[in-house]
Amino acid sequence: MSTTTEERLDRTFGALADPTRRAILGRLAEGEASVMELAKPFAMSLPGISKHLKVLERAGLIARGRDRQWRPARLEAGPLKDVAEWTERYRQFWEESYERLDEYLDELQGRGKEQGDGSKR
Amino acid sequence: MSTTTEERLDRTFGALADPTRRAILGRLAEGEASVMELAKPFAMSLPGISKHLKVLERAGLIARGRDRQWRPARLEAGPLKDVAEWTERYRQFWEESYERLDEYLDELQGRGKEQGDGSKR
DNA sequence: GCGGTACTTTACCTTTCAGTTATTTAACAG
DNA sequence: CTGTTAAATAACTGAAAGGTAAAGTACCGC
Helix, strand or coil: CCCCHHHHHHHHHHHHCCHHHHHHHHHHCCCCECHHHHHCCCCCCHHHHHHHHHHHHHCCCEEECCECCECCEEECCHHHHHHHHHHHCCHHHHHHHHHHHHHHHHHHHCCCCCCCCCCCC | CCCCHHHHHHHHHHHHCCHHHHHHHHHHCCCCECHHHHHCCCCCCHHHHHHHHHHHHHCCCEEECCECCECCEEECCHHHHHHHHHHHCCHHHHHHHHHHHHHHHHHHHCCCCCCCCCCCC
């Protein structure tokens, strides 16, 4: 039951795989907000928003407070750090493609005449 | 039809929200591999792996080649760059908590006497 | 062509997900 | 206590996800 890193990433990525939930996080980056406030930009019922908040809460991306009849939500970015760290491992691969693109552009510009090119790898 | 950034992020985060698929990407970071090779570590049928590969391909995270009867997959990290950039916006929020922790530790250690501190925010 | 290897596709099943409306709980204002 | 506002919960629906077994496709070696 001890929620492994893998399970945490599952929930975090799962929570982020929805535009409404990402937009809610975007709003919360500006400060905490009530459910009504969070719902305003969306053509969605309140229970719908409530459900999204529960998903975000389960992923640890938000925490809920209490202010009289309001239950404000606030951003908890811890899981996003895990996402950033997971992603970081692949940085070389997307930077690499720019390197290859640069090479290719060099080739086009100047000495463009190596061979017919059978396979990329 | 023009696949917006939002839709691309949906598919990317969605694809990453599964441990099998993340493990496949991890394997592909070491170089391209056939479906059999990719399937080996998992207790899952070949069609299962095939489906996961299709999800990854739709998200643009892998590309498929052809080498005789094999259809090797290779990593395409472009979408991960988008993830890194999306996440970056929230960096201040997870670093912020460490700052507060640092402050707290400073307070405990040495000059613990700024003010009474009524509310955490 | 035939048999084997490496997949992909199809058809199906079960579980989860995103959304709804209707009902219930909680906190306040008179 | 009554009514109103804020939100959560329940019950339901349709669609998508994740898995399987079985059939189909593509390529190779002989």
